[in-house]
Amino acid sequence: MSTEDYREAVSFQLADGVPPGPLNGRAALDGHRPAEPKADTIDVWDRRIARGLAFLRRRLAGAYEVDEFGFDPDLTDSVFYPMLRVLYKDWFRTEVFGIDNVPDTGGGLIVGNHSGTLALDALMLSVALRDTHPSDRRLRLLGADLVFRIPVVAELARKAGATVACNPDAERLMSGGELVGVFPEGFKGIGKRYADRYKLQRFGRGGFVSAALRTGTPIIPVAIVGAEEIYPILADLKPLARLLGIPYFPVTPTFPWLGPLGLVPLPSKWLIEFCPPIPTAHLTEHADDPLMVYNLADQVRETIQATLHTLLEKRPDPFGL
């Protein structure tokens, strides 16, 4: 890295390198003050520069930890979350309900509705948990294998804590006391047309239910309103999608007409509601019972669909404040 790049990187940190703590809105800036040796001569900017430089040094020296799935908490808290928070707070004005339904400790399976062409809803859901939950919980997302086929995207997804949607990984994470986020609709959900907004698609084979049953982890349904409007799909060019090997090729009011500008999401108002957890600890022996799995998946689906309707009533104007 040349000196020029280094400076540039430093100045990037100056502008955006906001320490993760203060941005949470809760973490105490004051908590850091006594630790600073020369508190009288050092002001806020000095501290930010110092923290930015320390972050850069840690990154360049490889002095950070990743877990066995490749999750990099240092990078996620210092780079990914500050960027996502801009969308979460200022762009989508997200409001969260029922955060008390997410347990403070231990595993949990968060099952949500999926929409929005690009899976921004998953990312916003993880910001919501990190920022509004009293224990700053992290969400470990399960992604389709397509995500892990694409270079760069695969790398970022793993570093942000995601892994391939498969039962061994889901069970391993939940047994380790993690919150796992899953969207059983998959591509059927995010790739559906605007006309079908807020209509839940099929929930697949309910693999997520058997993973929860096998580990006795509570299932927490979550309804996300707002993602449907960010890139409204007017048409899906199926032949082009097949040619490119992707599940759908969206045509939105802005994409592909405006090129890269079409990637700017529309500023819809977002509401996220966590529903009461469904305990499964007493059902562990039914993990392989297809009827039980199917009924439970259906129950989760009904809960999300009903919550979506109540949330939509709270939000008459999709782009209102």
Add this chain to the structure above:
Amino acid sequence: MVTYSAAAPPRVVVVTGVSRFLGARVASRLAADPRIERVVGLDPHEPPTALASLLGDVQLIQADARAATGAMDDLGAEAIVHLAVTGAPDPQHGGRAAMKEQNVIGTMQLLAAAQGTGRLRKMIVRSSTAAYGASFRDPGVFTEDTEPRAVPRGAFARDILDIEGYVRGFRRRRPDVAATVLRFAPLISSTADTTLTRYFAQPFVPTVFGRDARLQFVHVDDALEILHRSVVEDHPGTFNVAGAGVLLLSQAVRRAGRIAVPLPEGTLSSVAAVARNFGVGQIGLDQIDLFVHGRVVDTTRLVKEFGFTPRTTEAAFAEFIEAHRTGSALTADRLAAAETAILDGIRRVRAAARGNP
């Protein structure tokens, strides 16, 4: 007919692949164990002088397994440690053809010979975590029960699948023999010389663009300990052998103070192929598969069965870095010095600016 107690260490042990680093070390450690009467080293090649000193107490038979079929029974081998498994083709010794001959055919012949060895009680085979293949649908962490989802592209990985297949057949035919298959993560230590250690010792390290593989290593000393315990104790089954924890490839490169050169996967494959043809560099499809997919295994079963925890991946890699200080560009000390210098500079400028308003 003599009966043996299952717990007693075997008296006669045959070790294959003693002309190589790991084989020589295992044989010498077994020979030093007073409970074992006789250690026989079996290898078609003569051990290099550097390793010959280790093999003072080991009886060497310079032959391949086929020629030794009769000898195996005559020796009264009670345990066989099969380590003649090569990770990369050696251009000086016949390249890929010789590698496959040794790995696949060699294992087949050895197991055939072992089948006819009446006193045999233990069969220990060196395998690799490459046995899990490489697929985008793979779970993040492999347990011993994970089946490979796609046939890997790398030559070594395909050999490993064949070898494990033969061992499964052997287990069926000789259920009385306790077969231990050890799936090792890449071996590392301050002195080990493998494709991967040579890779990390270069000043500029080619990596795959847009991928950051999760890597695990196991320290050679821990691998030796596990191998030794599988001979003197009874641990039938298949076990992952790796250090706990994970290093990302980029992180490992940075910790080693090297500079990563990310290349698109296709470019890296062709550059590596050209380099191999010129006899420089040894990055093969095995390494590229590893760099694209990464490979992390669960070692719960190993720790529980052997009562031994290998040192962590991080610790094993740290020892390797310590021994390969030369050639590193961006060391942690230099970065820390740069950080302090910049901070001091900013403070001086600000102090000066405050002094002259």
